[in-house]
Amino acid sequence: xxxxxxxxxxxxxxxxxxxxxxxxxxxxxxxxxxxxxxxxxxxxxxxxxxxxxxxxxxxxxxxxxxxxxxxxxxxxxxxxxxxxxxxxxxxxxxxxxxxxxxxxxxxxxxxxxxxxxxxxxxxxxxxxxxxxxxxxxxxxxxxxxxxxxxxxxxxxxxxxxxxxxxxxxxxxxxxxxxxxxxxxxxxxxxxxxxxxxxxxxxxxxxxxxxxxxxxxxxxxxxxxxxxxxxxxxxxxxxxxxxxxxxxxxxxxxxxxxxxxxxxxxxxxxxxxxxxxxxxxxxxxxxxxxxxxxxxxxxxxxxxxxxxxxxxxxxxxxxxxxxxxxxxxxxxxxxxxxxxxxxxxxxxxxxxxxxxxxxxxxxxxxxxxxxxxxxxxxxxxxxxxxxxxxxxxxxxxxxxxxxxxxxxxxxxxxxxxxxxxxxxxxxxxxxxxxxxxxxxxxxxxxxxxxxxxxxxxxxxxxxxxxxxxxxxxxxxxxxxxxxxxxxxxxxxxxxxxxxxxxxxxxxxxxxxxxxxxxxxxxxxxxxxxxxxxxxxxxxxxxxxxxxxxxxxxxxxxxxxxxxxxxxxxxxxxxxxxxxxxxxxxxxxxxxxxxxxxxxxxxxxxxxxxxxxxxxxxxxxxxxxxxxxxxxxxxxxxxxxxxxxxxxxxxxxxxxxxxxxxxxxxxxxxx
DNA sequence: GAGTTTGAAACT
DNA sequence: CAGTTTCAAACTC
Numbered sequence: 304x305x306x307x308x309x310x311x312x313x314x315x316x317x318x319x320x321x322x323x324x325x326x327x328x329x330x331x332x333x334x335x336x337x338x339x340x341x342x343x344x345x346x347x348x349x350x351x352x353x354x355x356x357x358x359x360x361x362x363x364x365x366x367x368x369x370x371x372x373x374x375x376x377x378x379x380x381x382x383x384x385x386x387x388x389x390x391x392x393x394x395x396x397x398x399x400x401x402x403x404x405x406x407x408x409x410x411x412x413x414x415x416x417x418x419x420x421x422x423x424x425x426x427x428x429x430x431x432x433x434x435x436x437x438x439x440x441x442x443x444x445x446x447x448x449x450x451x452x453x454x455x456x457x458x459x460x461x462x463x464x465x466x467x468x469x470x471x472x473x474x475x476x477x478x479x480x481x482x483x484x485x486x487x488x489x490x491x492x493x494x495x496x497x498x499x500x501x502x503x504x505x506x507x508x509x510x511x512x513x514x515x516x517x518x519x520x521x522x523x524x525x526x527x528x529x530x531x532x533x534x535x536x537x538x539x540x541x542x543x544x545x546x547x548x549x550x551x552x553x554x555x556x557x558x559x560x561x562x563x564x565x566x567x568x569x570x571x572x573x574x575x576x577x578x579x580x581x582x583x584x585x586x587x588x589x590x591x592x593x594x595x596x597x598x599x600x601x602x603x604x605x606x607x608x609x610x611x612x613x614x615x616x617x618x619x620x621x622x623x624x625x626x627x628x629x630x631x632x633x634x635x636x637x638x639x640x641x642x643x644x645x646x647x648x649x650x651x652x653x654x655x656x657x658x659x660x661x662x663x664x665x666x667x668x669x670x671x672x673x674x675x676x677x678x679x680x681x682x683x684x685x686x687x688x689x690x691x692x693x694x695x696x697x698x699x700x701x702x703x704x705x706x707x708x709x710x711x712x713x714x715x716x717x718x719x720x721x722x723x724x725x726x727x728x729x730x731x732x733x734x735x736x737x738x739x740x741x742x743x744x745x746x747x748x749x750x751x752x753x754x755x756x757x758x759x760x761x762x763x764x765x766x767x768x769x770x771x772x773x774x775x776x777x778x779x780x781x782x783x784x785x786x787x788x789x790x791x792x793x794x795x796x797x798x799x800x801x802x803x804x805x806x807x808x809x810x811x812x813x814x815x816x817x818x819x820x821x822x823x824x825x826x827x828x829x830x831x832x833x834x835x836x837x838x839x840x841x842x843x844x845x846x847x848x849x850x851x852x853x854x855x856x857x858x859x860x861x862x863x864x865x866x867x868x869x870x871x872x873x874x875x876x877x878x879x880x881x882x883x884x885x886x887x888x889x890x891x892x893x894x895x896x897x898x899x900x901x902x903x904x905x906x907x908x909x910x911x912x913x914x915x916x917x918x919x920x921x922x923x924x925x926x927x928x929x930x931x932x933x934x935x936x937x938x939x940x941x942x943x944x945x946x947x948x949x950x951x952x953x954x955x956x957x958x959x960x961x962x963x964x965x966x967x968x969x970x971x972x
Numbered sequence: 973g974a975g976t977t978t979g980a981a982a983c984t
Numbered sequence: 985c986a987g988t989t990t991c992a993a994a995c996t997c
Contacts, residue, residue, distance in 0.1 A: 682992080770979065772977080777995075
């Protein structure tokens, strides 16, 4: 397909190419179909000037800003779809262009008028994105321009959304349209859109696909290609959009936390958010737990709320956790849900959630079923005063609450200062002490197609385990517990980790089953309850690329660093870690003492084009960890995963680029 | 529920 | 950095 557009692949993003682009027959055709006029390339001098959300310390020009903006737009757009008079929007007052875009987005969503229009808008936005980046470096984050969607192509150092990449994206979309002028392949187009556009979470992406597909087939609303709705789908076609929207909004809600933390709390309430939504949103916050001042206060003043929040957090978390879903999944064959959950699971890379998910199904369920203390890990510390990493609660960044059986617990709001001080101390010793232990990398993609593809979990334990006797087959093993395979970083002996062995070999399902059987024979032959391994196995298998994962998911890379088990990598949608990002941010934004850490983390989540991926097959490679390695007393453990060039995927891929250095917490004060 | 095992965390 | 101790979760009975 030699189209005029193709020629300007590398030029797109420049005014000239843009002009050509808009002059193309296809573009004109699309334009003619849309009641909405494409927004002309209005230069955006300072896209962020009007933003008022809480920003990281000025010392860092965190990319998060851009994404924050992006996310805020995302939030605004979708939210406003149901609440046209969204206050948030009014907050973004200074940028008329953005508003125009937002309005377009709303129109696109609300009017449900035409697929063409939607796509057109996307295209125009993408093009604008590319343009803006070339026009104004400050606006390079394309988040400033993108409304519903964020452009995937992020490049580090303010080169986000490079014209070239954007152009490519647009070109690709065009390529799909071009050949089928009269009857564009919306599905593929949407698929591409999903692929090209990054969402703050896989859920969003999925939801987006669903929504788009629904639009694409107005009469066949139940078609949700990505979700793979089945005919047995009990839900009516009407429910689908709702579900999609729900997923979408869920992510949005989570995401909104990013911006509301300290100063923007008002935003949420202003947002016409329903009580439920608000609750949900809030629920997420606590999960970060950590020693969130807000929580502390809440616990003091309104304990009921706290409890509610806590439990809410858990519930919310579990909504996306395969663990909880597991049972559901076991009973239902609803692919849609499964898919959605898989997406969510992808997001749940961090150990805390992983624990809820993959690790200790038995215990966690027990805990989770405890009602009030659901969110609490119910530690049982006797001597550590819950001020050491031994304490799960502390390690997870949450206060101990009643369900805990700890003794002399200091991990409580009333000892907030102590907790924070201790935490800071620990972090000073090992900046990654509270970082997620399990890293879910883009390997899900990379591994696909090669030997490692058999590895169920596209993740690795940050430092690797050190198992000697458990053969990495018990939850003593952090890798196993996290549902990930052992890696070269592990110093385990006799590794038999079914999620992936240290030596790189992987146990296929059959072998896996055999080993499980053996294990079962060994200890508990006929336990009524599903044994841990079974559960983990199932959960993991659900996460396995049994069926090809949507490209958009494969392309996402998740980053490791966040500061607590419960915290996920920064928002950058690129990570697809919507929920946790919110959590993460919440915690740190609320905690001035560690805000630096946050900004650091944010900075560490820059994305780069695939070519760069080659340089760092695993995010962590170039991540602060590498730098921190020298800082950490446990340097021997905090080693960067080895590079495995063979694990590159052929497709486009974005990975997160780490930041150059990690601001020491000790320098904060 | 008590006791044992295990490996991470902390310490020297 | 290696070895040891402490600790609490995981596990077993």
